[in-house]
Structures are given as C-alpha cells and as structure tokens.
Amino acid sequence: xxxxxxxxxxxxxxxxxxxxxxxxxxxxxxxxxxxxxxxxxxxxxxxxxxxxxxxxxxxxxxxxxxxxxxxxxxxxxxxxxxxxxxxxxxxxxxxxxxxxxxxxxxxxxxxxxxxxxxxxxxxxxxxxxxxxxxxxxxxxxxxxxxxxxxxxxxxxxxxxxxxxxxxxxxxxxxxxxxxxxxxxxxxxxxxxxxxxxxxxxxxxxxxxxxxxxxxxxxxxxxxxxxxxxxxxxxxxxxxxxxxxxxxxxxxxxxxxxxxxxxxxxxxxxxxxxxxxxxxxxxxxxxxxxxxxxxxxxxxxxxxxxxxxxxxxxxxxxxxxxxxxxxxxxxxxxxxxxxxxxxxxxxxxxxxxxxxxxxxxxxxxxxxxxxxx
Amino acid sequence: xxxxxxxxxxxxxxxxxxxxxxxxxxxxxxxxxxxxxxxxxxxxxxxxxxxxxxxxxxxxxxxxxxxxxxxxxxxxxxxxxxxxxxxxxxxxxxxxxxxxxxxxxxxxxxxxxxxxxxxxxxxxxxxxxxxxxxxxxxxxxxxxxxxxxxxxxxxxxxxxxxxxxxxxxxxxxxxxxxxxxxxxxxxxxxxxxxxxxxxxxxxxxxxxxxxxxxxxxxxxxxxxxxxxxxxxxxxxxxxxxxxxxxxxxxxxxxxxxxxxxxxxxxxxxxxxxxxxxxxxxxxxxxxxxxxxxxxxxxxxxxxxxxxxxxxxxxxxxxxxxxxxxxxxxxxxxxxxxxxxxxxxxxxxxxxxxxxxxxxxxxxxxxxxxxxxxxxxxxxxxxxxxxxxxxxxxxxxxxxxxxxxxxxx
Numbered sequence: 001x002x003x004x005x006x007x008x009x010x011x012x013x014x015x016x017x018x019x020x021x022x023x024x025x026x027x028x029x030x031x032x033x034x035x036x037x038x039x040x041x042x043x044x045x046x047x048x049x050x051x052x053x054x055x056x057x058x059x060x061x062x063x064x065x066x067x068x069x070x071x072x073x074x075x076x077x078x079x080x081x082x083x084x085x086x087x088x089x090x091x092x093x094x095x096x097x098x099x100x101x102x103x104x105x106x107x108x109x110x111x112x113x114x115x116x117x118x119x120x121x122x123x124x125x126x127x128x129x130x131x132x133x134x135x136x137x138x139x140x141x142x143x144x145x146x147x148x149x150x151x152x153x154x155x156x157x158x159x160x161x162x163x164x165x166x167x168x169x170x171x172x173x174x175x176x177x178x179x180x181x182x183x184x185x186x187x188x189x190x191x192x193x194x195x196x197x198x199x200x201x202x203x204x205x206x207x208x209x210x211x212x213x214x215x216x217x218x219x220x221x222x223x224x225x226x227x228x229x230x231x232x233x234x235x236x237x238x239x240x241x242x243x244x245x246x247x248x249x250x251x252x253x254x255x256x257x258x259x260x261x262x263x264x265x266x267x268x269x270x271x272x273x274x275x276x277x278x279x280x281x282x283x284x285x286x287x288x289x290x291x292x293x294x295x296x297x298x299x300x301x302x303x304x305x306x307x308x309x310x311x312x313x314x315x316x317x318x319x320x321x322x323x324x325x326x327x328x329x330x331x332x333x334x335x336x337x338x339x340x341x342x343x344x345x346x347x348x349x350x351x352x353x354x355x356x357x358x359x360x361x362x363x364x365x366x367x368x369x370x371x372x
Numbered sequence: 373x374x375x376x377x378x379x380x381x382x383x384x385x386x387x388x389x390x391x392x393x394x395x396x397x398x399x400x401x402x403x404x405x406x407x408x409x410x411x412x413x414x415x416x417x418x419x420x421x422x423x424x425x426x427x428x429x430x431x432x433x434x435x436x437x438x439x440x441x442x443x444x445x446x447x448x449x450x451x452x453x454x455x456x457x458x459x460x461x462x463x464x465x466x467x468x469x470x471x472x473x474x475x476x477x478x479x480x481x482x483x484x485x486x487x488x489x490x491x492x493x494x495x496x497x498x499x500x501x502x503x504x505x506x507x508x509x510x511x512x513x514x515x516x517x518x519x520x521x522x523x524x525x526x527x528x529x530x531x532x533x534x535x536x537x538x539x540x541x542x543x544x545x546x547x548x549x550x551x552x553x554x555x556x557x558x559x560x561x562x563x564x565x566x567x568x569x570x571x572x573x574x575x576x577x578x579x580x581x582x583x584x585x586x587x588x589x590x591x592x593x594x595x596x597x598x599x600x601x602x603x604x605x606x607x608x609x610x611x612x613x614x615x616x617x618x619x620x621x622x623x624x625x626x627x628x629x630x631x632x633x634x635x636x637x638x639x640x641x642x643x644x645x646x647x648x649x650x651x652x653x654x655x656x657x658x659x660x661x662x663x664x665x666x667x668x669x670x671x672x673x674x675x676x677x678x679x680x681x682x683x684x685x686x687x688x689x690x691x692x693x694x695x696x697x698x699x700x701x702x703x704x705x706x707x708x709x710x711x712x713x714x715x716x717x718x719x720x721x722x723x724x725x726x727x728x729x730x731x732x733x734x735x736x737x738x739x740x741x742x743x744x745x746x747x748x749x750x751x752x753x754x755x756x757x758x759x760x761x762x763x764x765x766x767x768x769x770x771x772x773x774x775x776x777x778x779x780x
Contacts, residue, residue, distance in 0.1 A: 005671040
C-alpha cells in the first residue's frame with residue numbers, strides 16, 4: 001500500500017491550534033522553568049493539554065474518554081511538541097503507556113486507567129528497559145515471582161519516563177517463559193524511585209527499584225508481540241518529535257545566518273554556512289518523509305510498520321542531532337552559551353537519539369526485517 | 373502557447389483509434405508510425421494544431437499513450453537519442469522559432485529522423501554557463517562562430533544543435549548572449565568524442581571554426597539568448613530531477629542488496645561484516661527516503677501546496693548514488709581490484725554482464741551525478757538561496773562588461 005501523505009484541512013487546523021498553544025505555554029522561559037522544577041513539567045499546562053486540547057487522550061478510544069484519533073494526528077502533536085521542546089509526560093503517558101494498555105492490558109485495567117490518562121489526572125509510566133541498556137524485549141531480565149494468586153517483582157528498571165512522578169507503573173517482566181505486563185501502584189511496598197540527573201533537562205527519567213513489590217499481571221498469555229508493537233509505536237512517535245526539533249533548529253540557524261554580520265556581510269551569504277543549511281534542509285525533509293511514513297503506516301496498520309518505525313528512528317535521530325550540532329556551530333560562541341536555547345535542542349537531540357535504541361540498533365532491526 | 377482547447381477523453385481516444393486504423397505500430401517502423409502520429413496531432417497534444425498537437429492540456433498526453441497501448445503490443449517510444457530534441461528542442465522551436473522552422477523541424481524531431489543536441493557548456497563555462505566565450509560575429513545575413521563546446525550528448529548523431537554564443541562582449545555577461553540553431557553538418561563543425569572516467573564517451577566536444585549560421589536561425593532576438601536558454605534549462609531540471617525508484621527496495625538498491633547477500637564467504641571478518649551491513653542498510657534507508665520524498669512531493673503538488681520536499685531530490689540522489697556504489701565496491705572487497713571490462717576508449721559503455729561488473733561501472737559513472745545538470749555545490753546554493761532565503765554571494769561580475777571579467 002502506498003502512503004498518500006495526505007494532510008487534510010482539519011490536520012492543518014490541529015497543527016495551528018497546538019502550535020499557538022505551545023507558543024504561549026512552552027516558550028523558552030516556560031521550558032527553562034519547567035525543566036528546573038521538581039516534577040520536570042508544568043502540571044497546569046499538562047491539565048490544559050488534557051482538558052482544553054484533548055491531547056492526553058488523543059489516541060485513546062472514545063469509549064475510554066479519549067479523542068479516538070489516529071497516529072496521523074499524533075505525529076502532528078509530537079512534531080509540534082518537539083519543536084517547542086515541551087517538558088511533558090506526553091510521550092511516556094499519552095503515547096507509550098496508552099499504547100501498552102490498549103494493546104496488551106485486560107479490559108478491567110483499560111477501563112480503570114485509560115480515562116484517567118485522557119482526563120490528565122493520571123501520569124502512567126511504562127518501565128521496560130533495565131540498567132543493561134537494551135531497549136528491545138530481549139533486554140528484559142526481570143522475572144515476576146508468583147506465589148498463589150500473588151505476584152511480585154524484584155529488580156531494577158532504568159530510564160523510565162516520568163517514573164518519579166507516575167501514579168501508576170506498567171512494568172514489563174518475564175513470566176511463564178514469555179513476557180507479561182504488570183501494574184504496580186505508586187505507593188506499593190518495596191518500590192523505590194529516584195529521578196536521575198539527565199543529559200536532557202527537558203525530559204525527566206527515573207530509576208525504579210523493586211524489592212518483592214506487589215504487582216498485578218494485566219496481560220494475558222505472552223504479551224511479546226503487543227509490547228513489541230507498543231515500543232515501535234513509541235519509536236515512531238519519537239521520530240516525529242525529532243522532526244519537529246530538527247525543523248526548529250534549521251529555522252534558528254537560517255534566521256541567524258541571515259542577520260549575523262561578519263566581514264561586512266551576513267554569514268549566510270558564505271557558502272560554508274549556506275551549504276550547512278542546505279544539507280540540514282535535505283536531512284530535515286528526508287526525516288519528515290521517514291517519520292510521516294512510519295506514523296501513516298501505524299495509522300493504516302500497514303504490514304511494514306515495524307520496518308518503517310525502525311527506519312524512521314534511525315534516520316530522524318541522526319538528522320536531528322546533526323541539525324542541533326550545526327545550530328551550535330552556526331551560532332558560534334553564542335551557540336555555546338547557557339543563555340541560548342541551542343544547547344537545549346542539542347541535549348534533547350542526543351538524548352532522544354539514545355532513547356528507545358540508538359540508530360545502529362534500529363538499522364540492525366531494519367536490516368533483519370528487509371533481508372540485508 | 374495558444375489558448376487551450378478542450379476535447380473529451382472519449383473524443384481523444386477516438387482520434388487515436390483513427391490513427392491506429394491508418395497505421396498500426398505492429399505493422400510499420402517507428403519513423404513511419406511517429407510521422408503519422410505527428411500529422412494526427414497526437415505527438416504532443418498540448419502543442420498547437422498543425423504542429424503535432426491539438427492545443428489540449430498536457431495532462432491529456434497520457435490518454436493517447438494509454439489508447440495506443442490498449443491496441444498494440446508494439447510501442448514506438450521516444451527514441452533514446454531524441455530525448456534532448458523532444459524534451460528541449462521542440463519546446464524552444466515552438467516558442468521562439470519561425471513558422472518555417474516549426475513546419476520543417478518539429479515533425480522530424482518527433483519521428484526521430486533528426487537528432488538534436490544542446491551546446492551551452494564550454495571548457496571555461498561550467499556552473500557559470502552565462503560566462504561562456506564562444507563568439508558569434510555578424511557578417512551580412514550570417515553570423516560567424518568560433519569557439520569550443522563541451523559535454524555535448526549525441527552531438528555525433530545530431531542534425532541540429534541548440535547553441536548559445538556571445539554576440540556582444542561589451543555588456544554584462546547575460547546581456548551579450550544570443551541563441552542559435554546550428555546545422556551540425558555545416559562546414560567548420562568538428563565533433564570529437566570525449567572519453568570519460570569509464571573509458572566510454574557519452575559526450576562530445578564540438579569545435580567551431582568560422583562556422584556560418586544564417587540570421588534566420590537565431591531564436592529570440594539578438595542579446596536575448598539567456599532568456600531563451602532558461603526555458604530550455606528548466607526543461608532539463610525536470611528531466612533530471614525525477615528522483616527515486618517507484619518501488620520499495622527496487623532499482624539500484626536491489627543490486628547492492630544482491631551483491632551483499634551473495635558476498636563471498638570469508639572475504640570479510642565478522643567485525644567488517646557488521647560495519648558493511650550497517651553501511652548497506654544506510655544506503656537502503658537513503659534510497660527508500662528518496663522514494664518517499666518524491667512521493668511526498670507529488671502529493672504536495674497535487675494538493676496545490678508544493679514545499680521544499682520537491683527541491684531536495686537532485687542533490688540527495690546524486691550524493692546517495694555515489695555512496696551506494698562506493699559501498700558496493702567495498703562489499704566486493706579485494707574483488708573490486710579487477711575491472712573486467714577493461715578501459716577500451718570507445719563511444720559505447722563498457723560491458724557489464726554481471727552485477728559485480730555493473731557495480732564497478734556505476735562506481736565510476738556515479739561520480740558525474742553530482743556534477744551534471746548542476747553540481748551539488750550549485751544545488752546547495754539554490755536550496756540555500758531560493759528555498760531558505762539566504763543572501764547570495766557578492767558577485768564581482770555583475771555590472772561589468774563580459775570582456776573585463778577574469779576567466780580561467
């Protein structure tokens with residue numbers, strides 16, 4: 001099936017609405033305040049995103065209080081959030097956890113948790129990766145312990161988005177020779193959560209320690225396929241976010257190159273700078289093709305979705321990092337200062353490149369899928 | 373172009389069937405069929421009546437092709453040597469040529485009886501074509517031309533050439549050019565093959581020594597050659613920019629993937645294999661993204677909202693091709709040391725009977741991709757200036773008479 005890349009007028013309107021909202025609520029000062037705050041984001045903005053824009057429940061079905069939109073709308077939202085460097089539990093809660101619940105959890109859990117996500121009341125984190133640092137399910141070592149009907153978890157989960165503030169934790173662990181999804185309450189015994197100082201200040205990560213922590217298994221049978229898809233959906237969404245960031249870096253660079261004068265003329269008139277910008281443009285356009293393709297494939301449930309997600313994450317990661325790195329270079333000394341936002345994009349770019357698996361990992365996945 | 377007429381698709385199909393009733397592609401040769409196709413106004417339906425068309429929208433051309441392919445197993449496609457004549461020669465003759473030129477030249481361009489070539493580039497004028505030096509001096513009703521052209525495709529087969537020459541060296545470079553149609557058989561025209569990196573000669577050098585061109589074969593007015601050339605060059609960008617294979621994993625990448633999958637066991641260590649596999653995968657990604665970006669560009673164009681996605685393909689494709697074939701040679705490893713076809717200097721391409729040989733040929737040929745039709749450096753300038761709006765470099769030749777500007 002050929003993807004038509006067709007954005008409707010409604011899509012353009014959605015984009016404009018989100019952009020206007022984020023320009024008001026996630027301008028640079030707001031980002032700096034949020035990233036320095038204890039929770040790592042502005043609760044009031046998150047509430048508004050949920051209640052006024054319906055973003056928290058964007059892809060959650062209407063039966064669970066969500067907007068029931070597809071991954072095309074999601075890609076637009078992610079792109080805009082990436083552009084604005086929004087500090088928010090959106091990726092962890094509204095994307096990863098919502099998908100995990102919708103794909104892998106039983107109905108009771110869906111009914112119990114999804115409406116809370118959609119209303120903005122519940123922050124939910126998916127805990128999958130472990131200190132070993134592998135992002136695929138193959139990296140999951142944690143083994144769920146069963147005694148009668150009781151289930152408990154022991155071990156460590158790493159790089160958990162918003163794990164320090166989550167109201168509900170969804171933990172991936174091994175059980176019955178397969179993979180299961182487990183629900184852990186934030187006040188469960190034996191649970192210790194610590195926010196880690198992160199390279200990217202705009203996205204907070206936590207390490208979660210479990211010591212015979214009571215958990216409830218919410219998936220039936222082996223949830224490997226459902227969770228693999230969940231992770232791929234996270235990857236596709238993150239790729240769209242990377243596109244938004246890369247596009248913004250290109251714009252910052254071009255604007256600066258037009259106005260910064262050295263040797264009596266704008267630095268953008270020198271080919272050394274102009275060609276950097278042109279190369280960024282090519283990569284940003286290719287990154288759009290990659291991320292849009294993956295998200296349209298998700299929306300249409302295309303056969304090659306896993307392939308397109310791996311492709312998008314590997315390409316968009318590098319395109320964003322390159323754009324952010326060039327943004328510093330083009331801004332010269334200014335770009336190296338704390339005061340200028342270039343470092344915020346640079347750190348977000350590198351962190352999102354490593355998050356959910358780096359480009360070499362995803363190229364390896366892709367190579368396997370297409371027979372290279 | 374004259375005002376557009378309308379005709380229903382059915383009527384156009386009927387006219388096409390009338391042509392097929394008179395001559396059928398399965399029964400006659402290409403020239404015979406295409407002459408009749410021209411006479412019926414079905415060569416280019418967007419051209420005016422009497423000049424190979426019916427004054428319809430260019431979109432209607434596909435209807436004619438479709439109807440012909442419905443009724444004939446044999447299709448007389450545009451002859452490969454006629455691509456320049458059809459793509460650039462016919463439009464420029466139609467727009468700027470005299471009635472006599474249109475009548476005499478257009479049918480033979482379409483039928484393939486007369487091949488056309490284009491002579492803009494010179495040894496001293498590559499990216500800066502408008503700086504070219506070939507002189508044309510007026511002598512009575514003729515112009516007398518002296519100088520050299522280069523990179524001229526099919527010049528050795530051509531009957532006519534489209535040519536830019538300098539008629540006034542005392543004004544800034546763009547203002548002193550005029551556009552001519554040159555009889556390639558005229559005395560003083562010498563065509564020599566230009567052997568390239570692969571040993572073959574896809575192009576020629578053309579030397580003009582006191583060649584006379586009658587004034588009536590000037591297209592546009594004296595000094596307006598640049599404007600006429602722009603029309604021709606715009607058609608070239610369209611011809612080259614196309615971008616990407618139609619199918620996922622098809623085209624060049626399929627060949628690289630095949631080479632990779634059939635690589636010689638033991639030629640590389642495990643660590644080398646991991647690195648090479650990553651490089652092949654990168655090529656696969658670039659190839660796929662070129663395809664998707666072209667698809668996105670078409671979608672945007674259809675929606676009437678074309679953006680920068682349409683402008684990046686030429687640069688991206690050129691650079692990708694080079695990387696792809698470099699990777700192919702590295703996959704071959706030490707087998708890349710041999711060039712089985714040899715470097716015999718001749719006009720045709722070296723033999724490439726196996727995927728390995730084809731890869732070696734492409735490895736060499738692809739170097740031209742980032743030079744021909746606009747170097748990658750020029751493409752980056754275009755993207756930077758026209759798409760991103762960055763200021764141009766200061767031009768030292770802008771207001772100077774051409775003859776005052778330093779040349780290499």
